[in-house]
Amino acid sequence: MGITVTTYKTQPALEFNKIHLCELRILQPEEQAAKYALRITYKLVAIDTEGNKHFEREMRSIVINDFEQLAMLKAGEGSMALVNAHLAIEGALAAIIANDGKHGEAQVV
Numbered sequence: 001m002g003i004t005v006t007t008y009k010t011q012p013a014l015e016f017n018k019i020h021l022c023e024l025r026i027l028q029p030e031e032q033a034a035k036y037a038l039r040i041t042y043k044l045v046a047i048d049t050e051g052n053k054h055f056e057r058e059m060r061s062i063v064i065n066d067f068e069q070l071a072m073l074k075a076g077e078g079s080m081a082l083v084n085a086h087l088a089i090e091g092a093l094a095a096i097i098a099n100d101g102k103h104g105e106a107q108v109v
Helices: 067-076 081-100
Strands: 017-027 037-047 052-053 062-063
Touching: 067 081
Parallel strands: none
Antiparallel strands: 017 037, 037 052, 037 062
16 A cells, blocks of 8 residues: 555664555444444554565554544544545445446446
8 A cells, every 4th residue: 555654663774654454344234324334454564775564563453433424523623534535435335346347337326
């Protein structure tokens, strides 16, 4: 993934400032179609001067129990980042489903 962070740990000649995504899980119960939980599991990665990757031992996770509600709350505070992420996730899912070919075209509504 091409994600870097600004707060990270360092070791001699290594800056653990890149993200290695291990898991992205979205759970949406049938009985609560408007609510879904999002879980991200990742490790920080450093790349040395020879291009070798060094993975942090610690696995980190972020869990958001109601992603859409949090996105709307943050939007009300003036930050559209999570709303844009929500739209991007929906667009990515539609593209993946359409690419699979089993259901014809897929689009976000």
